[in-house]
Amino acid sequence: MKKVEEKLEQKEIRPTAMRMLVLETLRNQKAAISLQDLEIEFEKADRITLYRTLKTFQEKGLIHSIADGTGITKYALCEEGCKCAPEDMHVHFFCNRCEDTFCLPKFKIPKVSLPKGFVTLETNLLVKGTCANCTH
Amino acid sequence: MKKVEEKLEQKEIRPTAMRMLVLETLRNQKAAISLQDLEIEFEKADRITLYRTLKTFQEKGLIHSIADGTGITKYALCEEGCKCAPEDMHVHFFCNRCEDTFCLPKFKIPKVSLPKGFVTLETNLLVKGTCANCTH
DNA sequence: ATTAAAAATGCAACTTCATTGCACGTTTTA
DNA sequence: TAAAACGTGCAATGAAGTTGCATTTTTAAT
Numbered sequence: 352m353k354k355v356e357e358k359l360e361q362k363e364i365r366p367t368a369m370r371m372l373v374l375e376t377l378r379n380q381k382a383a384i385s386l387q388d389l390e391i392e393f394e395k396a397d398r399i400t401l402y403r404t405l406k407t408f409q410e411k412g413l414i415h416s417i418a419d420g421t422g423i424t425k426y427a428l429c430e431e432g433c434k435c436a437p438e439d440m441h442v443h444f445f446c447n448r449c450e451d452t453f454c455l456p457k458f459k460i461p462k463v464s465l466p467k468g469f470v471t472l473e474t475n476l477l478v479k480g481t482c483a484n485c486t487h
Numbered sequence: 488m489k490k491v492e493e494k495l496e497q498k499e500i501r502p503t504a505m506r507m508l509v510l511e512t513l514r515n516q517k518a519a520i521s522l523q524d525l526e527i528e529f530e531k532a533d534r535i536t537l538y539r540t541l542k543t544f545q546e547k548g549l550i551h552s553i554a555d556g557t558g559i560t561k562y563a564l565c566e567e568g569c570k571c572a573p574e575d576m577h578v579h580f581f582c583n584r585c586e587d588t589f590c591l592p593k594f595k596i597p598k599v600s601l602p603k604g605f606v607t608l609e610t611n612l613l614v615k616g617t618c619a620n621c622t623h
Numbered sequence: 624a625t626t627a628a629a630a631a632t633g634c635a636a637c638t639t640c641a642t643t644g645c646a647c648g649t650t651t652t653a
Numbered sequence: 654t655a656a657a658a659c660g661t662g663c664a665a666t667g668a669a670g671t672t673g674c675a676t677t678t679t680t681a682a683t
Binding site: 418420442444447455457458460461463464465466467468469470471472473474475476477478479480481482483484486487 | 554556578580583591593594596597599600601602603604605606607608609610611612613614615616617618619620622623
Binding site for chain 4: 365367369370396397398399400403404407422
């Protein structure tokens with residue numbers, strides 16, 4: 352995998368120490384992560400800086416945000432080559448049991464037919480249920 | 488269409504004056520409505536009462552809430568016979584232009600295949616773009 | 624019909640998460 | 654090396670949703 356520094360530069364994000372650490376952390380997550388999660392991970396860092404780091408990452412297309420219905424925004428790394436276009440968009444899964452939110456990048460959102468005159472710019476599919484870990 | 492009073496009783500909601508008015512209003516909407524919208528509609532009524540009215544309606548399955556990405560929860564009437572099960576769920580559309588949120592009950596969410604071990608309990612599909620009114 | 628219990632309403636306050644302003648420090652670049 | 658741009662940290666603010674409690678209204682039992 353590409354080094355965090357290169358990855359940031361590829362997305363035109365200046366690779367500060369903070370940002371490299373945050374990206375590193377994002378890479379280590381199995382589930383999507385919230386600002387609060389990050390705060391716990393980086394107790395010494397400022398909440399606002401973390402907030403703005405996520406904001407920047409999102410604007411530059413390094414991560415995408417996920418509204419999983421909990422009211423808390425979660426973030427996850429974008430796939431290589433993702434432009435967050437409708438055809439890029441994958442399914443998000445929220446587990447009611449462990450309350451983790453997952454990207455399922457292998458599972459693309461089927462094209463949705465709409466009434467005449469409606470134009471699609473973006474699609475979000477959120478599935479709620481029980482994840483593989485919690486089903487057993 | 489069934490009278491509002493009967494409709495409420497059918498859903499085991501006591502038909503108070505307030506609730507009948509709110510249901511009436513919900514029926515007159517083309518787009519989903521927010522708590523704020525209701526407040527404007529009912530200037531004399533208390534915000535909290537409206538809030539709890541919506542809460543009650545939702546718990547009893549008369550309306551469903553829609554997270555359209557704006558951060559403001561919208562509400563719309565459930566279809567006759569809707570149990571808000573995955574197979575009942577329809578597409579929601581958010582128009583970036585007029586910022587209205589629509590239910591598209593004719594357009595059901597296709598069954599989504601998930602990785603092994605994942606169990607679906609609920610699905611939400613939000614499409615963003617331009618609605619028929621705003622496309623011209 | 625009268626009264627006790629249950630439910631709905633209204634007011635106030637609070638929680639949580641997201642966001643902005645501004646000062647200070649650091650990095651880039653001319 | 655100085656100026657400009659950018660990143661960081663602290664404080665304060667904003668918006669939406671939610672809860673507690675007193676009061677009023679409705680329901681149900683005697």
